Amino acid sequence: MTDFAIHTAPFSVLVTNHSNKLTTALAELYPATLITRPNPQLIYDFCLQVQRKWAGWGRPFHVSSGDQHFRMTDSAQLVPVFEWGVNWCVASYQHQFLAIHAAVLERDGKALIMPAPPGSGKSTLCAVLMQEGWRLLSDEMCLVDLTSGAIVPYVRPVSLKNQSLMLLQSWYPQAQIRQITSGTTKGTVGYMLPSTQSWAGMQQTATAAWVIFPQYNAAQQQLTLSKLSQADAFMHLANNSFNYAVLAEQGFNSLSRLTQQIDAYRLEYACIEQALSGLNKLC
Template sequence: MPLFSLHTPPFTVRVATDSSTLFDDLTALYASDVLRQSSCPQHIYDFHIDYSRRFSGKSRPYHFRTGSEHFRMADAHQLIPTFEWGLNWCVSAYQQQYLAIHAAVLEKDGKALIMPAPPGSGKSTLCALLMLRGWRLLSDEMCLIDPTTGLLQPYVRPVSLKNASIAVIQQHQPGIAVFHRTPDTEKGTVAYLRPTDISWQQANLTAKPAWIVFPAFQPTAEPVAVFTMPKADTLLYLAQNSFNYAVFGAEGFKLLSQLVENTDSYRLEYHNTEQMLALLEQLLC
């Protein structure tokens, strides 16, 4: 079975698949030094993925598995979104060296912005727009906190766009390449943006957290409004959205307390994207 590997710091992944298209499809999303058309027998990979057909039928024949654990089945036309979701599952379920929070993370001028938010809040749309305006992407999904330093570890991967956010990105950035638009997934229509060159080039460079912003897209709200978040509320929300807070125990509480104490926290409600971007960059820069 063909093997290839992904070297996306801080994790490496070996993938075994019988798909004839998966590797070529991923080349649109990953840098050439990250996506490699072979695996090294001597390398100790963090995750070993088996992404191959398990049944001969036509319906959802591909299974994404690591070891004996099964994540999800996929149709051939949904290989890319299921692969990306599967990598998120591997990291959120099995890595324990970093305190992990479901959030987008970007950096500018040495300062990092953390954006935790539930689905539908506009987190990925805002993350993509800031990346395309010169912010360095650390992650669209994972805020990884190094427990020894309190710094944020990048985990650079494609930015996931869903449904209306695809058109928003193309409206604000005409001509931008949006890859692997996949309709009729369980999350609707999904597509991906390739990380910027600077994001790939600095994929090993940690960042110091400076701001925590909770975006909330609300069609009936004011065009844009910003509120200072109480630190206690910020701490509680981060803990609730951490994948492994319970594993870290008292150390997790200490890490999040230090993070909240050393950052400014805001809630951003908006429905006018241009005004929201202008206010956000004025607030943070």
């Protein structure tokens, strides 16, 4: 047993762990200061169990939170399943923030929010922007403080998949991409480490300024950047939120305030240079 706690602000997660491999792998992905031994005096936001179960034929590790089953996995895929398990805990159980499925980056105190479904190129664009000097707040989860309306960082390694992994490696050979795992339910998955400034600013909030809905389209001749009405942006953001419905009136008020602050666009692009150029002009 190598239990540990992982403190990626704003959440601390207690992990009951039966895998030495997981401990070693996470040490490659997170700064050493963020992974500690469990402290019985602390109250943790979530508890995640990674337990070896002999009944799991071929996939002996059971990832769960309390009585809630998440997934069975083999040792080779433990890292991505663990990372998805943490996302699942946050999406399912935290409601002190409005949580939107989106990448978030910051420049000059202003946040760029990119909500999008899988396959839209969101994580690729997010990784590229971070390599170009934007501060990463999250590649997966936009957390909105219900009281202040500030965008709260949730800095973790950027999850890259399949072709995106090869592209990022070729564009930015100095980028640190670790724990590449093939054969997962999402194909090959690897993790790009956040930049030094992103880790350093992991408790520094930002003000929402732009919402971009990216869509990669190989057939696109040139970049298309179309402005959305704020009401349309509101509806798209609500549809991309994990807990808008749970928060009800509080969610409506919080999202209304955020929407009032932003300019929203739909971005269709065929190559990353187009997208970068468009975003640099806009933001």
